Amino acid sequence: MTLSDRPAERHRQVAGLFTDRVRGTRSWDAPAPVAGWTARDVVRHLTDWFPGFLASGAGIDLPRGPSVDEDPVAAWQVHYDGVQALLDDPETEHRKLTNPHIGSLPLDAAIDQFYTADVFMHTWDLSRATGQDDRLDPDFCARLLDGMEQMEEVLRSSGQYGPRVEVPGGADAQTRLIGFIGRDPFWPGT
Incomplete structure (x- = not known):
């Protein structure tokens, strides 16, 4: 959607x-x-x-x-x-x-x-x-990620986001967004 x-x-x-x-x-x-x-x-x-x-x-x-x-x-x-x-x-x-x-x-x-x-x-x-x-909606994931990456230092210093979790190269927008906000996109792990 x-x-x-x-x-x-x-x-x-x-x-x-x-x-x-x-x-x-x-x-x-x-x-x-x-x-x-x-x-x-x-x-x-x-x-x-x-x-x-x-x-x-x-x-x-x-x-x-x-x-x-x-x-x-x-x-x-x-x-x-x-x-x-x-x-x-x-x-x-x-x-x-x-x-x-x-x-x-x-x-x-x-x-x-x-x-x-x-x-x-x-x-x-x-x-x-x-x-x-x-x-999640992939286009909105990409839009949010693009905007957030432009102000990463401010977001990280706010304490609202944990450290970025690295994701595989070529990962989709949702995986990259989830990693950016400090979540492990593969939680709870397999």
Whole structure:
């Protein structure tokens, strides 16, 4: 599937796939490719960091569901629905998000660049942790990788990404992206 270039639709596609993986998870305590994380922690990460980012940068409070510990599926669904409603709101196109590290951006572009891209990459983590289909859109993998490689030093110094994992020459875009963000594309190994 080719992903849309429109932030609301791209979120619907990306977060929709993540939702499928959430619903397909059978063991929330399964180890994830991020050291020290479980499948539950992948969902926790997405539902925990983004509300604060929106609140501090745009004065927006997302609806909160149950805790991820209590019900990870419901916690994700409430979060996903809240973000999608925000992106679908016609007023969003007139709003800005301001952050000391990134300046001021249109709200929908900030959500797309920082959050939807994060959901996209963490879809691989959850899929791998839970033995589900881990294939990602190859064109979007290539676009993300191209943009991230141009600011690798900034990304690495942020502490948000581990050291790059080397991948075989000629690897596809998804394998290169996963290695770039510090994951072993062949985790858990064969």
